[in-house]
Amino acid sequence: xxxxxxxxxxxxxxxxxxxxxxxxxxxxxxxxxxxxxxxxxxxxxxxxxxxxxxxxxxxxxxxxxxxxxxxxxxxxxxxxxxxxxxxxxxxxxxxxxxxxxxxxxxxxxxxxxxxxxxxxxxxxxxxxxxxxxxxxxxxxxxxxxxxxxxxxxxxxxxxxxxxxxxxxxxxxxxxxxxxxxxxxxxxxxxxxxxxxxxxxx
Numbered sequence: 001x002x003x004x005x006x007x008x009x010x011x012x013x014x015x016x017x018x019x020x021x022x023x024x025x026x027x028x029x030x031x032x033x034x035x036x037x038x039x040x041x042x043x044x045x046x047x048x049x050x051x052x053x054x055x056x057x058x059x060x061x062x063x064x065x066x067x068x069x070x071x072x073x074x075x076x077x078x079x080x081x082x083x084x085x086x087x088x089x090x091x092x093x094x095x096x097x098x099x100x101x102x103x104x105x106x107x108x109x110x111x112x113x114x115x116x117x118x119x120x121x122x123x124x125x126x127x128x129x130x131x132x133x134x135x136x137x138x139x140x141x142x143x144x145x146x147x148x149x150x151x152x153x154x155x156x157x158x159x160x161x162x163x164x165x166x167x168x169x170x171x172x173x174x175x176x177x178x179x180x181x182x183x184x185x186x187x188x189x190x191x192x193x194x195x196x197x198x199x200x201x
Contacts, residue, residue: 005135016073016126016140017147024115024151060084060113061145061180064121068144069128069137069188076121084117112155120148120177134189141181149174 060083068076088110123144128137153173157165 003129003131003133003136005131005133005139007131007136012127012129016123017143020077020119020123020126021147021151024119056087056113057176057180059087060117061120061148061177062184064117065124065141065145065181065184066188066191068121068124068126069141069185070130070191071125072130073122073125076123076125077118078121080117080119080121081114084114087117088113106159108155108158112152116148116152116155119151120144123147124181132189132192134185137185137188138182141185142178145177145181146174149177 060080063083064076064080067079091113092106092110121144124140127140127143131137131140153170156169156173
């Protein structure tokens with residue numbers, strides 16, 4: 001069964017929460033510096049798209065979460081980076097942002113999707129440590145999606161094109177990720193049961 005839901009130690013907090021947050025903050029700082037230190041500035045544009053779409057939840061939350069829970073932090077983080085990058089590129093192409101000033105304005109948002117997905121996948125795996133305990137899986141998922149959702153909302157605020165403001169927008173960004181964490185933890189547990197049943201047959 002592996003670790004239980006009460007089996008936490010200091011290294012879980014350091015390497016599962018603190019270090020990933022520091023890494024993404026460094027990336028954001030470097031990105032702002034590369035953009036000329038203007039806080040991701042540019043002309044105000046129109047922020048379009050549905051943030052809470054099913055596609056977004058599946059691609060940049062569900063898959064990294066699932067791989068982090070059933071495999072490890074590296075699988076979760078790598079899948080988050082790859083799928084977050086694909087989602088951002090799809091969004092930019094879908095809305096014809098390349099070559100336009102809006103691509104500059106939406107830079108923090110696009111980067112936020114990549115880093116949030118990577119953060120969620122990595123933190124979930126680092127906190128869960130392949131445990132099959134459902135409560136530990138839910139806790140790992142809820143903590144990682146909360147941090148990832150808060151981080152993403154903060155990245156939205158850095159974009160001059162952002163319209164995601166206020167308490168309702170914050171709750172929308174964070175709570176749907178927390179709900180996804182609980183659902184994915186249950187799905188991961190079912191996968192583990194099924195895997196155990198296959199090994200016994």
